[in-house]
Amino acid sequence: MRRAARRSRRYQRDARWSPYAFISPFFLFFAAFGLFPLLYTGWASLHKVSLHNPTQMEWAGLHNYSRLFEDEFFWKALQNTLTIGIISTVPQLLMALGLAHLLNYRLRGSMFFRVAMLTPYATSVAAATLVFAMLYGRDYGMINWALGSVGIDNIDWENGTWSSQIAISTIVIWRWTGYNTLIYLAAMQAVPNDLYESAALDGATRWQQFIHVTIPSLRPTILFTVVVSTIGATQLFGEPLLFGGTQTGGASHQYQTLGLYLYEQGWFNFHLGRASAIAWTMFLILVVIGLVNWLIARRLQKSH
Amino acid sequence: MHSSRTRTSSFRLAAIGLAAALGAGLLAGCSSDSEPDSAGGDGEKVELSIGVFGVFGYKQAGLYDEYEKLHPNVTIKENSTERNEDYYPALLNHLSANSGLQDIQAVEVANINELAGIQADKFVDLGKESGVKKDSYLPWKWDQAKTEDGKVIGVGTDIGPMGVCYRKDLFKKAGLPTEREEVGKLWAGDWSKYVDAGETYMKKAPKGTHFMDGAAGVYNGSVSSYAEKNYDKSGELIYKKSPAVKTSWDLAMRAAEAGMTAKLKQFDTEWDQAYANGDFASVVCPPWMLGYIKEKAGKKGANQWDVAAAPKPANWGGSFLTVPEAGPHKEEAVKLAAWLTAPEQQAKLFEKQASFPSAQAAYELPAVKNAKHEYFGGAPIGQIFADAAKDIPTAILGPKDQVIGETLANVGILQVEQQGKSPDDGWKAAVKAIDNAIDE
Numbered sequence: 001m002r003r004a005a006r007r008s009r010r011y012q013r014d015a016r017w018s019p020y021a022f023i024s025p026f027f028l029f030f031a032a033f034g035l036f037p038l039l040y041t042g043w044a045s046l047h048k049v050s051l052h053n054p055t056q057m058e059w060a061g062l063h064n065y066s067r068l069f070e071d072e073f074f075w076k077a078l079q080n081t082l083t084i085g086i087i088s089t090v091p092q093l094l095m096a097l098g099l100a101h102l103l104n105y106r107l108r109g110s111m112f113f114r115v116a117m118l119t120p121y122a123t124s125v126a127a128a129t130l131v132f133a134m135l136y137g138r139d140y141g142m143i144n145w146a147l148g149s150v151g152i153d154n155i156d157w158e159n160g161t162w163s164s165q166i167a168i169s170t171i172v173i174w175r176w177t178g179y180n181t182l183i184y185l186a187a188m189q190a191v192p193n194d195l196y197e198s199a200a201l202d203g204a205t206r207w208q209q210f211i212h213v214t215i216p217s218l219r220p221t222i223l224f225t226v227v228v229s230t231i232g233a234t235q236l237f238g239e240p241l242l243f244g245g246t247q248t249g250g251a252s253h254q255y256q257t258l259g260l261y262l263y264e265q266g267w268f269n270f271h272l273g274r275a276s277a278i279a280w281t282m283f284l285i286l287v288v289i290g291l292v293n294w295l296i297a298r299r300l301q302k303s304h
Numbered sequence: 305m306h307s308s309r310t311r312t313s314s315f316r317l318a319a320i321g322l323a324a325a326l327g328a329g330l331l332a333g334c335s336s337d338s339e340p341d342s343a344g345g346d347g348e349k350v351e352l353s354i355g356v357f358g359v360f361g362y363k364q365a366g367l368y369d370e371y372e373k374l375h376p377n378v379t380i381k382e383n384s385t386e387r388n389e390d391y392y393p394a395l396l397n398h399l400s401a402n403s404g405l406q407d408i409q410a411v412e413v414a415n416i417n418e419l420a421g422i423q424a425d426k427f428v429d430l431g432k433e434s435g436v437k438k439d440s441y442l443p444w445k446w447d448q449a450k451t452e453d454g455k456v457i458g459v460g461t462d463i464g465p466m467g468v469c470y471r472k473d474l475f476k477k478a479g480l481p482t483e484r485e486e487v488g489k490l491w492a493g494d495w496s497k498y499v500d501a502g503e504t505y506m507k508k509a510p511k512g513t514h515f516m517d518g519a520a521g522v523y524n525g526s527v528s529s530y531a532e533k534n535y536d537k538s539g540e541l542i543y544k545k546s547p548a549v550k551t552s553w554d555l556a557m558r559a560a561e562a563g564m565t566a567k568l569k570q571f572d573t574e575w576d577q578a579y580a581n582g583d584f585a586s587v588v589c590p591p592w593m594l595g596y597i598k599e600k601a602g603k604k605g606a607n608q609w610d611v612a613a614a615p616k617p618a619n620w621g622g623s624f625l626t627v628p629e630a631g632p633h634k635e636e637a638v639k640l641a642a643w644l645t646a647p648e649q650q651a652k653l654f655e656k657q658a659s660f661p662s663a664q665a666a667y668e669l670p671a672v673k674n675a676k677h678e679y680f681g682g683a684p685i686g687q688i689f690a691d692a693a694k695d696i697p698t699a700i701l702g703p704k705d706q707v708i709g710e711t712l713a714n715v716g717i718l719q720v721e722q723q724g725k726s727p728d729d730g731w732k733a734a735v736k737a738i739d740n741a742i743d744e
Contacts, residue, residue, distance in 0.1 A: 048744065051393055052422055053400045073740055133573065140577045159722045245572060248711075251718035252725075252733060267393055269707065269741040 038283070045276035052270060064277035074278070076253055077261040080165065084240075084257065085233030088169035093225060096177050097218075100184035101210055114185070117178035129171055129242035136167045136243075158244055161254040168255055171239045176232070180225050187221035188214060219300060227293050234286055235259050258282050350636050353381045355406035357391035360384070360461070360623075361657030367649055371640065378636065388412050399426050405628040407637035411458055413622045414709075416449050417701035419458075424451040428627040428634055431456030435642035444698035445662040449624050458624030459645045460662035462653070464590030465692035466525055466614045468498070469597060472681070473608050474513055474585035478505045484683060488613040495526040495615045499555055502564040505585060514566040517575060517584045519556040519721050520713040525588040526552035527709075528618035528699070534709075535702030541742075543708055544735065553712070557727040560720050567721050569714070576600045582608070590620045591660040591689050598679045610681045613688055617695040622662060660689050667693070704742050711737045 045064050047057035068074045103113055120128065135142045136157040144154045157163045191214065199209050215222075237259030240249050247264040249256025256264075258278060266275030354362075360382075362368055368380040383406060385391040392415050398404040399419075411419060419427070430436050431454070438446060441460050449458035468491075472482040480501065481487055491497035499522065502515035509515070516522060527533050530548030535541055543549045559565050566584040568575045578584060579600035589597065589611065597609060625641040627634055643649060650661035651671040666672050667690040675686030716734030719725045725733075 052396050052418075054397060055400055071740070073737070137574055137577070139574055139583070140581070156722065245569075246714055248714055248737070251715055251723055253715075253737075267389065270393075270396075271744075 041276045045280050047273050049272040064274050077256050077258045081257045084165050088172035089229045092173045096180035099181040104188045117181050120175050121179040125238035132171045164255040168239050187218050191217045351379045353406040354408040355383050356410040357385050357388040365653050365656040402630045405630050407631045409626050411624045414706040418703040420451045427457035429455045433638045440663045440665045442664050458626040461623045462659035463662040464621035465689045466618045467611045469589040469611045470586040471608050477510045478508045484612045491615045506564050514584045515564040517587045518568045519560040519565050520717050521588045523552045523556035529616035531697040532700050611683045617692045619696045707741045
């Protein structure tokens with residue numbers, strides 16, 4: 001009797017705690033490689049730390065943060081990140097929606113197109129950006145050559161503020177459109193066919209079906225891609241770094257993003273404390289963006 | 305191996321593997337963390353590790369094999385990180401942690417002063433080691449690795465005495481002399497005469513060509529010919545008012561505003577393409593750049609290029625070998641460092657890899673003395689660069705030379721040259737960026 005009771009107690013304990021043990025690897029790894037670095041970066045951002053001697057920290061309070069507020073290079077980087085983020089995310093998602101809609105039709109070789117969509121995403125940033133940097137070359141770039149053949153003068157893509165930011169956003173668009181297309185496509189295929197049929201019976205055109213059936217059904221997916229793309233845009237780093245080949249992001253920092261500025265401060269100027277503060281500011285910006293998205297999502301759900 | 309070459313040329317290339325390179329750096333760091341395998345008395349087996357960035361060429365020139373043959377108990381392992389930008393921060397990390405260090409660590413000339421200032425006690429004083437012969441190195445090179453209290457933390461590998469590479473065909477069409485002696489005389493003694501020559505060139509310039517690649521080249525050449533540029537003797541930061549910086553900046557501005565530059569940033573893809581297309585007639589070139597020009601200008605440029613003496617002797621690039629105190633086999637490492645940088649070995653390296661010796665005794669060896677470069681019209685490069693090397697002033701280095709030089713070129717000069725801003729605005733923008741970078 002007693003033995004049975006003990007066994008059952010042990011069994012209960014087992015059933016209660018084992019799941020935690022099973023999932024613990026993720027949390028242990030997260031604590032070691034996610035949470036700890038995050039907190040340590042936060043701690044470092046409150047100190048004066050130099051890459052010359054990273055273990056030696058000198059308390060600085062909020063100095064690194066208050067300094068950022070007066071740092072015009074930081075504001076410029078923030079502004080660049082924002083504009084590049086908008087001009088790359090918005091067209092990218094719109095194009096992805098349209099492409100997904102087209103791919104959703106029954107068509108020959110749809111598998112081929114779906115795989116083809118994903119190839120830019122599978123290419124490394126570095127390889128893609130180097131090719132683009134050559135396409136946008138001032139003297140011998142293919143784009144200027146093409147423009148020249150229709151009588152437009154050479155554009156110095158890298159040196160203009162808008163031209164350089166547009167050039168960088170095309171790289172981002174090229175890489176990520178296919179990826180988002182596939183996400184939309186997956187969501188579209190989950191939309192029940194009856195909806196389309198009844199809409200067709202009511203005499204709705206393809207376009208009307210897209211606007212009134214597809215888009216509303218895709219709302220959660222669209223929100224998801226917006227959040228993910230925003231995070232990606234805030235962390236934009238590889239493309240601008242490789243586009244001009246320097247951490248300054250152009251002679252007048254015209255396309256230096258926050259990620260690039262962080263890199264410049266930490267690994268070129270050796271100010272690890274300041275770099276940490278930039279990293280944390282970026283993190284906070286993302287938290288705010290996440291909150292705003294969550295609010296919008298809730299609003300949308302309620303309105304339904 | 306050479307300051308600005310590794311910094312910028314490999315930038316694009318290297319950035320391809322940015323993540324990979326960082327990862328490799330970490331791995332290299334880890335692998336050398338292992339326990340020292342028996343300290344290095346004679347006869348015992350020793351594996352010496354040597355940390356370098358980019359291509360140092362010791363392996364390619366067969367120097368490791370030769371040393372291993374001379375010392376059967378020694379095996380040498382080279383760990384190369386592609387870019388100094390990744391290599392140097394990792395080295396700083398290992399120094400402050402006192403672990404993960406290789407037996408020998410190479411250091412770029414742009415970083416040596418910083419290390420001598422803040423980490424001197426982490427390195428073996430090579431000046432006191434019996435195998436190291438001070439006399440064989442150029443005095444100014446020797447002094448660069450010296451700390452304030454006279455300790456020498458590194459021995460010199462190569463240096464980069466400057467010359468001016470020019471295209472004979474373009475010079476001829478523009479009515480300038482083409483013989484390298486005469487060309488050298490054209491601007492001998494003053495960098496401003498080089499810009500004067502540019503003015504002459506532009507009057508009759510072949511269509512679509514410019515006199516030089518970019519204004520940063522003449523800035524770099526001119527400022528490097530002074531002993532005192534960014535810092536004064538007491539270590540004070542003086543670049544804002546230093547005559548060297550002022551004169552050189554003005555020269556660069558003159559060149560940019562007169563439109564005699566092809567508005568190119570060195571080591572950019574566009575720069576490479578311009579070599580292939582023959583868009584500019586001259587470029588300030590240390591010996592290590594000759595191979596680069598040959599590769600980029602290709603067959604079409606053969607026998608068009610030649611090399612003349614620079615207006616004034618100046619240095620661009622070069623490295624040092626150091627032995628960290630925390631390294632596993634210090635004694636053996638010192639011997640190897642001394643051997644690798646001895647005149648005979650430097651001469652061999654020059655023959656195979658065109659790294660110009662910092663050991664002056666090497667200049668008398670036939671491998672250097674009689675060296676000619678076929679691609680550059682058989683120019684006696686050993687002679688030309690050796691002459692320049694002897695008169696290079698002992699530059700006063702400072703910890704932030706690299707940031708200052710790069711920002712003046714990539715922000716200040718480029719704003720004027722490529723974005724059409726006024727010299728005054730360019731200067732102010734550069735100063736602002738430098739202040740931001742060096743502000744604690």
